[in-house]
Amino acid sequence: MARxxxxxxxxxGNEIIVADMRSRADRVTSEAARALDADPAxxxxxxxxxxxxxxxxxxxxxxILNSDGSSAQACGNGMRCVVQALAAExxxxxxxxxxxxxxxxxxxxxxxxxxxxMGRPRFGWQDIPLAVEFRDTRAIELQIxxxxxxVLHSPSVVSMGNPHAIFxxxxxxxxxxxxxxxxxxxxxxIFPERANITIAQKTGPDTLTIRTxxxxxxxxxxxxxxxxxxxxxxxxxxxxxxxxxxxxxxxxLKVEWREDDHVVLTGRAEWxxxxxxxxxxxxxARDTESAA
Ligand SMILES: N[C@H](CCC[C@H](N)C(=O)O)C(=O)O
Numbered sequence: 001m002a003r004x005x006x007x008x009x010x011x012x013g014n015e016i017i018v019a020d021m022r023s024r025a026d027r028v029t030s031e032a033a034r035a036l037d038a039d040p041a042x043x044x045x046x047x048x049x050x051x052x053x054x055x056x057x058x059x060x061x062x063x064i065l066n067s068d069g070s071s072a073q074a075c076g077n078g079m080r081c082v083v084q085a086l087a088a089e090x091x092x093x094x095x096x097x098x099x100x101x102x103x104x105x106x107x108x109x110x111x112x113x114x115x116x117x118m119g120r121p122r123f124g125w126q127d128i129p130l131a132v133e134f135r136d137t138r139a140i141e142l143q144i145x146x147x148x149x150x151v152l153h154s155p156s157v158v159s160m161g162n163p164h165a166i167f168x169x170x171x172x173x174x175x176x177x178x179x180x181x182x183x184x185x186x187x188x189x190i191f192p193e194r195a196n197i198t199i200a201q202k203t204g205p206d207t208l209t210i211r212t213x214x215x216x217x218x219x220x221x222x223x224x225x226x227x228x229x230x231x232x233x234x235x236x237x238x239x240x241x242x243x244x245x246x247x248x249x250x251x252x253l254k255v256e257w258r259e260d261d262h263v264v265l266t267g268r269a270e271w272x273x274x275x276x277x278x279x280x281x282x283x284x285a286r287d288t289e290s291a292a
Contacts, residue, residue: 001024001026001278001279001280003276003277003278003284003285004019004020004021004024004276004277004278005019005020005274005275006018006019006274006275006276006277006284007085007271007272007273007274008041008042008044008272008273008275009084009085009269009271010077010081010250010269010270010272011076011077011078011080011081011222011224011250011267011268011269011270012077012221012222012248012250012251012253012267012268013220013221013222013250013251014045014046014077014078014221014222014223014224014250015043015044015045015046015220016044016045016046016047016075016077016078016081016269017042017044017046017047017048018050018078018081018082018085019047019048019049019050019277019279020050021049021051021063021279022050022051022052024279026279026280027049027051027063027279028047028049028065028279029279029281029282030065030069030070031069031280031281031282032277032278032279032280032281032282033047033065033066033067033068033069033282034067034069034282035282035283036277036282036284037067037068039284041286042275042284043067045066045067045214045217046064046065046066046067046072046075046077046078046217047065048062048064048078048079048081048082049062049063049064049065049279050062050082051063053098054098055098055103057096058096058097058098059086059095059096059097060086060095060097060098061097061099062079062082062097062098062099063099063100064078064099064100066214066215066216066217067216067217067218068216069216070215070216072162072215072216073099073100073101073161073162074099074101074118074119074160074162074225075224075225076116076118076160076223076224076225076227076228076253077223077224077267077269078224079097079104079106079116079118079224080114080116080224080265080267080269081269081271082097082106083095083106083108083114083269084108084114084271085271087108093107093109094106094107094108095107099161100161101119101160101161101162102119102161103119104116104117104118104119105117112268113266113267113268114266114267114268114269115264115265116224116264116265116266117262117263117264118160118161118224118228118262118263118264118265119160119262120261120262120263121158121160121229121257121261121263122158122159122160122161123137123158123159123236124137125137125157127159128157128158128159128191128195129159129163129191129192129193130190130191130192131189131190131191131192132190134157137157138156138233138236138237139154139155139237140154140155140156140190141153141154142154142155142165142185142188142190152169152176152181152185152199154168155167155168156168156233156236156237158232158233158236159229160225160229160232160263161225162196163191163193163194163195163196163215164195164196164198164225164226164229164230165185165191165195165196165197165198166198166229166230166233167197167199167200168201168202168237168239169199169200170201171201172201173201173210173211174211176199176211178199178211178213178219179213179218179219182197182213182218183213183218185197185213186213186215194215194216195215196212196213196214196223196225196226196229197212197213197215198210198211198212198226198230200230200233200234202234202239202240203247204245205240205241206241206243206244206245207240207244207246207247208230208231208234208239208244208245208246208247209247209248210226210227210230210246210247210248211248211249212226212248214226220250221248221249221250222249222250222251222253223248224253224265224267227246227248227253227255227265228255228265230246231244231246231255231263232257232263242256242257242258242259243255243256244257251267251268253266253267254266254267273286274286274287275287
């Protein structure tokens, strides 16, 4: 099969590869994902693979892979990169995508920011999913196990199509050893599909400062669905209103949990370079004109 085009982009430092798999019958393999992640030039957090539409009324289907080769149901920063790439290609500014989490409407605004309707949050313990029944997922009792992180307890859990656990802290989020206990919590048996782990500090009336250890990707500079999950959990627990600024290491995102229950994520995306790659093996080459 001929090579496929890709664009290396980022959403507030969340490293994204947008792969053009339209009009192709193959898909990006986990082997290719791990090979691309192993190369410092193409190291990424998620691949957003654009495929031909599966449902009438949608523009394209977007398949999401984490850098460990696992598939993700949703990726807010990645969707903004997809919108920016397709707006540049088509001249359009409004799109309807489908992912395994459902239908996502998105729009690029005049000022270059991009809003993605990330759909409705899910709170039921089986929707997160959790391995044990919890009636109130605003704060679940999670025995963190053999690590000395006494201040981490009672996370809020939310699904944005993918599972999130939000640990509320009163101290600076940088004072936590997230790279040490992130993987322990990501793989905690309470999360049968693993989970994205976020520590969140309320730093203003409607502002949270967060850091995220992502399922299947590790520490990232920003995580769009974690921003959505944190904002919804904050509103749900009375910490903020429904329009929240989320300050991540890579920048600030705006999240609105609308009265119709949809969660809209707004922020920027950045193009870095383009190339072509083999979706089976991950072998790639940079486009020459983009090297200029
Ligand atoms: N970085 C992505 C989240 C990817 C989620 C993925 N780590 C998973 O759920 O497995 C975002 O901006 O929403």
